[in-house]
Amino acid sequence: MTASPTPSPTTAPLEPARAPAQKFRRVSAHGRVRHWGPGLLLLSPSLVLLAVFVYGLIAWTVRLSLSGQHSAIDKQTFEGTKTFTNLFTHDISDRFTHSLGNLGLFTLVFLLGTLFMGVLWALLLERKIPGEGIFRAIYLFPMAVSFVASGVVWRWLMNAGTGDRAGGLNAIFHGLGLTFLENPWVLDPHWGMAAMAMPAIWQLSGYVMALFLAGFRGIPAELREAAAMDGAGTFRLYRNVIFPQLTPTALSVLIILGHMSMKMFDLIMSVTGPGWITEVPAVYVWQTLLTSDFAKAAAISVILLLLVAVVIVPYLIYNNRVERRS
C-alpha cells in the first residue's frame, strides 16, 4: 500500500517558480506508477500474506530456535546456537543424529527405488505397446491416494508378526512355505527405514514414469532416425542419444522427490506411529512440541528447512540461468 500516487499536487502550488520542471517530473513519476502500479496492487495481498505468514514466520521460528524457551513456562531469553549444538552433541541417546540417519536411508532407498521403477516403466511404455493408456493410468493411479490412506494399508501388509501370528505379506510368505522371507519389516533396527520406503516407492513410481515418458516424447523423431542412419543399435541409441537429453527431467525428479522425502511425516505416522525405530526429524519436531520444548522443536524445523534449501536453491539458480539463456 506504499504506492500512493498523489504526493505532488500538495507540494506543487507552494513552488510556482519551478512549475515546468515539477510538471515534467510529475508526469514521469505518474507514468511509472501507471506502468507497475496496477500489477503491484494486484499482487500486494499475496505479497503481504507471504511476507507475514511464510517469511515472517520463518524469521519468528529462527528467533525461537535461538531462545531458551525449553518448556511452557520459560521466557524467551536469547540463548544463541546452544540448542543447535546440543542436538548434535548432547541429545539423549543421540536421538537427533539417529533421526537424520533414518531420513538418509529412507531418502536413498526411496529415490533409487522410484527412479528404477519409473524409468523401467517409461522405457516399456515408450515402445508403443498396445493398451498404453490403460497401463499409464494403472501406474499413475497410486499417486492419487493419500499417504495416510496407503499408510494404513501398508501398516497391515508389513505386519511384523511371524509364524501363526503372521499377517499381511508375512502371512502370504508363510502360506507359500517361504518362511525365510518372513521378516519384521519396519521394525528391523537397521533396515526398517528401507521397508518404510516401499509404500512411498509404490505411490510415486508412476509419477516418475509420467515425467520420463513426457521426456522421451519430447525428443524429436529426427534424432532417432539420424542415429539409426548412422547405424546405432537400440542400446547405443538410448545410451548416447536419448538419455543425455533427459538430464533436466532426472534433475526435476530428484528435486521434487527429494524435498518430499525430507519432509516425510504422514506416511511414517500412519505406518508405525511415532517411535524410536522409524523416527525422522519431522516426527521428532512433533514429539518435541508435545513436551512443550519450543526452542528445540524450532531448531529441528530450521535444520529441516536448511536441508530442503540445500536441495532446492541450487536447482532454482540453475533453472533461472537456463531460462535467461533461452
Add this chain to the structure above:
Amino acid sequence: MRFTKGAAVAAAGLAVSLLVAGCDTSGGATATGGNTKEVEVFTWWADGGEKAGLDGLVGQFKTDCAKFEFKNGAVAGGAGANAKQVLASRLQTNDPPSTFQAHAGAELTDYIKAGQVEDLSADYKTWGLDAAFPKGLLDSLTVDGKVYSVPANIHRANVLWSNKKVVAAAGITAAPKNLTELFAALDKLKAKGVTPLALGKDWTQLMLLESVLISDLGPDKFKGLWDGSTDFASADVTKALGDYKKLIGYANKDRDTFDWTDAEKLVMDGKAGYQLMGDWEAADLDTKGFKDYDHIAFPGNDTAFQWLADSFVLPKGGKNPEGTKCWLKTVGSAAGQKAFNTKKGSIPARTDATAADYPAYQQSAMAEWKTGVVVPSCAHGSACSQGMQGAVASAIGKFSSDQDAAALQKALSEAQKQFVTKK
C-alpha cells in the same frame, strides 16, 4: 498495459478486503464468553467411558450448583495431546478456561511454577478434603506446602492381568509373588508355545520398567528416582534393568507397533498369558465381554499402589472463579466422585466412599488404595514432567530394538540430570 480508474479502485478494494479478512480471523477468537454464569470445563474426555463419567459429574454439578451453567470445553483426540496444545496457547494469550483437566502430580508443576493456577489449600480445609484423601496422595499433590488441584479419580498402573485358562493350562497353580516366581511362570508359558508376556509400544514398556523398578528398589527408592534422591546410575537400577531385559525376552517381538488394546487382544484370544496394564483394562475387558481374566499387583510390588489421577484446577485470571470453585467442590465431594467413577471405571480418591456402589474390581482396588503404599507413575505424568516423559519413552523405544541395557541406563541418567532438580 491499459489501466483505468475503475480497475484501480477494484484492485485496491480487493487488496484491502483480503487484508482485513486476514486480520479478522485472528481477532475473532477473543470475543467469546461474557456470560459470568458459565463454567467452562476444559477436558479431553470426549467419548467412551470418560465422556460417560464427565456426564455423571455434570449431572451432580447441576444439582449442587444450580445457579451456574456448565459449558463443555472438551478437545478430542491424541489421548490429551491435542487438548494440551490448545490449552498451552490459551494460557499464553491469557484466555484460560474456567477450569482445566491435568494429570495430578509432576505434570502440574509446570503450571504451578508459571503461576498459572491458584492455591486451593484454604478450600481444601473448608471442603474437608484434607481429611478425605489419603496422606500419600496429599503429599504428592502438595508443592511447597500448597495444594493446587482437586483429583476426580484414581487409577492404578501396576496391575498384572492374565488369562486364567492359558495360565492354568501351563500348570501355573499359584499367582507369582516376586520376580523369581514370575520368571518361572513365564518359562512354563513359553514351554507351552504361547507368548508369555503381551506388550505394546514405548509407554506400555515404560509402565513395565517402572513396575520392575518398584520390585527391585522398593517404593521409597523408586519415588526417589523422580525427585533426584535416588540416582539412575546406581547399581540397584543396573540390576533392575537386567531383570527388565530378561522380561522383554518373554514379550512379543512385534510390540513396537502394538497399542495396549492390541496386547490386550493377545491375552483375550488365549495367545498370551500375562499383560501389565493400568486398571482401566478391567472396564475394557468387561465391555468386551471377556470373563476369564484375573489380576494381581505386579509380582514384588507388594502393597505399592502406583497411582495416576485426573484433577481439576483453578486457573489464574479465569472468568468465573466462584462458579469454578463450585465445580471443584463437586469434583471433590463424595457424591461427585461416585457419579464420575462408577461410570469411568476408576476409583474415588476419597477413602470414605461406599464400596458397595462399585463393581467387583473397583471394590478390591478401593481396599488396596486405603492400605497400600502410594507411589507415582512417570508414564502417566504423576512422577515426571512431560519433557522427561518424552525423553524416557524414546530411550525405552530404543532399548526395545537394540537391548543395550548400559545405553538405556546412561540415557535415563542423562534425562534425570536434565529434567529433575534435586530436592
